[in-house]
Every structure is written in C-alpha cells, then in structure tokens.
Amino acid sequence: MRVHLITPEDVCAAATRIQGEVVRTPLTAGPAGGPHFLLKPESLQPVGAFKIRGAANAVALLNPTQRRRGVVTHSSGNHGQALARAAARRGVPCTVVVPEGAPPVKVERMRAHGARLVVVPPTERAAAARELERTEMLALVPPFDDRAVIAGQGTVGLEILEQSPDVTTVVVPVGGGGLAAGVATVARGVRPGRIRVVGVEPELAADAAESLSSGRLVTWPEERTYRTMADGVRVCLSELTFAHLRENLDEIVTVTEEEIARAVAVLALEARVVAEPSGALATAALLAGKVGTVPGRPEATVAVVSGGNIDPALLARLLARS
Structure with a gap:
C-alpha cells in the first residue's frame, strides 16, 4: 500500500497556521574548538522542545x-x-x-x-x-505517526533554509522520525540536490538505521530501546515516517552513549545550550566526526538541538564527568 507523503506546501501551510504558537528559534554558534557548525536550539521553545x-x-x-x-x-x-x-x-x-x-x-x-x-x-x-x-x-x-504533526515539525527545516541560505547539511535526531521526515521533505522539495539531511540515533535504539539499511520497517522491542539514556528517541519508526525517510533522508548514523553524554556536556559548557540526551544527538554525531563539515564555514552545517528538558540530576552527573 502506497503511503501518502506530506509535501513542502503542507509544511508552508503549517508554518502559517502555527504563527504565534511557536518561537522562531535562531541559529547560534556551535561549540568552539571543534568541527564548524551552527545550532538550531529548539530547546528555546515554550515547552523546551520542537514538539x-x-x-x-x-x-x-x-x-x-x-x-x-x-x-x-x-x-x-x-x-x-x-x-x-x-x-x-x-x-x-x-x-x-x-x-x-x-x-x-x-x-x-x-x-x-x-x-x-x-x-x-x-x-x-x-x-x-x-x-x-x-x-x-x-x-x-x-x-x-500523523501527517499534520510531521508537517508541523517540518517547519524547523523551513526556518533553517530561510535563516542560512548557504546551508548544505542539516543534522537531526531520529526517534519516531517525525522531525527528520518533515525536515527532509522540505530540504528535498525546496532545494533538491543542494542540501543533505542526516539523521542520528543512539546505537542502543537504532531501529531506523536497520530499517533503512534493510529496506523494510524494523521495530525493536522496548527492552532494547530503553537501554539508551536518550529517552525521547526510544520509540520506533512508523510505516508513515519510514516511508518519508526512505524517500527523502540522505543518510543516517548512530552514536554511542558516551558520545551522547559528551555532547550534552559540551553544549552546556562551550555553547551555553542546555540539551537533553535526545536533543544532543545531532551534536554528538558532529563532534564524533560521523558527519563531515566544511572547515571555516559553520553556516554550511546546522545541528538541530531538538529539546532541553533534561533532569537536573542527570545534567549534573554528565557535567561532572566532563
């Protein structure tokens, strides 16, 4: 059965519809001293996340x-x-x-x-x-698992394209796949062939990577996905989000728990951005060298910080380890 995908026009309509409900988050400088990239801190939303x-x-x-x-x-x-x-x-x-x-x-x-x-x-x-x-x-x-939700999440990508005309790579966390589906749809539809969208998920919850590699939807049991500290991405793709990612996502990579922990600390200490583990996935992949960047051109790569609702005790532990 063919899945009905959203279009860039759906995302543009959503952007008009949600004006006044959401924050147009800025692009800010990434951590100093490492790969060159910008951050899209969705942690600044009224509920602390892109959702x-x-x-x-x-x-x-x-x-x-x-x-x-x-x-x-x-x-x-x-x-x-x-x-x-x-x-x-x-x-x-x-x-x-x-x-x-x-x-x-x-x-x-x-x-x-x-x-x-x-x-x-x-x-x-x-x-x-x-x-x-x-x-x-x-x-x-x-x-x-909803077209209206995916279209709303895609407005993250729409804003990035408007804010950084020179962007060539957008890196996004992947859990259920709604954010990646929306962003990839916009990038492929608005600037075809000019922007690469890379998804990132934990090694301990890598159902999307396995699904895209095998060409079929693979669901991991919760006893597997619940091993990761990134609680926001412990869910698996749906048929709807899998269809979007298979059609529009350019690449997907995975990161370790140690890489996630380091990214949370680096974002807080060097970029002054508070991120929960799920929100730090894109940064983790970039810091670990799993997604290439353009030297001297931070505007070419944007990492979406999808959320900042981290338990204070967990944040303290991760900062103490750094």
Whole structure:
C-alpha cells in the first residue's frame, strides 16, 4: 500500500497556521574548538522542545466536535507537554498516556500545562491511548505517526533554509522520525540536490538505521530501546515516517552513549545550550566526526538541538564527568 507523503506546501501551510504558537528559534554558534557548525536550539521553545510545532498544527486542524471532546496522546514527555500546551491555549481538554519510568521533570510539566495523565507500563502506552480514543471519543494526536504533526515539525527545516541560505547539511535526531521526515521533505522539495539531511540515533535504539539499511520497517522491542539514556528517541519508526525517510533522508548514523553524554556536556559548557540526551544527538554525531563539515564555514552545517528538558540530576552527573 502506497503511503501518502506530506509535501513542502503542507509544511508552508503549517508554518502559517502555527504563527504565534511557536518561537522562531535562531541559529547560534556551535561549540568552539571543534568541527564548524551552527545550532538550531529548539530547546528555546515554550515547552523546551520542537514538539510544540507538530502539536500546535494538529490542534489547529481539529474540527469543533473534536475540540469540545478533547485530544489524547501517548508520550514520555516532550510531545505530551507540547500537546497539553497547544490544547490549553485553544480551550481543548487533553489526556496524555505516560509510560512508567518517564522522566519526572517532564511528567510534572505535563501536569502543569493542565493535562490529565494516565500512567501505564511502557508496552501498553499506544494501546491505552487508542482505547481512550474509542471509549471517550477523543481525537488521537500521535507523537509522530500523523501527517499534520510531521508537517508541523517540518517547519524547523523551513526556518533553517530561510535563516542560512548557504546551508548544505542539516543534522537531526531520529526517534519516531517525525522531525527528520518533515525536515527532509522540505530540504528535498525546496532545494533538491543542494542540501543533505542526516539523521542520528543512539546505537542502543537504532531501529531506523536497520530499517533503512534493510529496506523494510524494523521495530525493536522496548527492552532494547530503553537501554539508551536518550529517552525521547526510544520509540520506533512508523510505516508513515519510514516511508518519508526512505524517500527523502540522505543518510543516517548512530552514536554511542558516551558520545551522547559528551555532547550534552559540551553544549552546556562551550555553547551555553542546555540539551537533553535526545536533543544532543545531532551534536554528538558532529563532534564524533560521523558527519563531515566544511572547515571555516559553520553556516554550511546546522545541528538541530531538538529539546532541553533534561533532569537536573542527570545534567549534573554528565557535567561532572566532563
């Protein structure tokens, strides 16, 4: 069955739709003394992560009945926070199914945005959300397996193209694949053949790398993906995001836990950017030399820092190791 992919026009429409809901994050200098690249700090968004873009677009597209009944999703934190905030701003009730063991800092922020939380074992999160969709007739807004969400996330790429006309490489984290799918769609559609989009995921949660290498969707069990400290990318691709990445992503690389830890510390100490492990994946790949850069031309390479919602105790431990 052919999957219906989003287009650059969908992303442009989303950008118009979410104006006033999201921050147009700047491009800032990367860490000194290493490879030359810029940062796109989505950690500066109102919920501390890029997820607000897709959530705001999805909520804006709800019909009146859906807005009255409310929305539901499943999330370990960033998407849940984003959907809760976007829904609250439009007076829409929001329920988030949260996996046991989700970072406390993210759980508390979901509550702070007014979400009703339903905590379940990690393996039951998606099924529990679908059950609430059925029994309470809520509108399901998945973290990534949704065209409106992907189009919203693609606005990160649209902004990068507008802010850096000389960019030739964009490096993005990959979990469920919504961000990479949206950014790669924009790059391929707006500047075909001129921009390379590289995805990055942890070695301990490398389902996307295996899927793209084998040419078929491969799903890793949660006991494998939950080994990585990068909690935001422990989910696997969907058929929808896999189709987008197979069509538009140029390359995917993996990084070790040590490389992720180092990137979090380097971003904080040398670039003054607070990043959670998932948000530091693109920087980790660049610092480890797994993605080439252009010497003396930082504007040619942009690393997306996808989120900054790190547990303070974890951040302290990683800084102490550096």
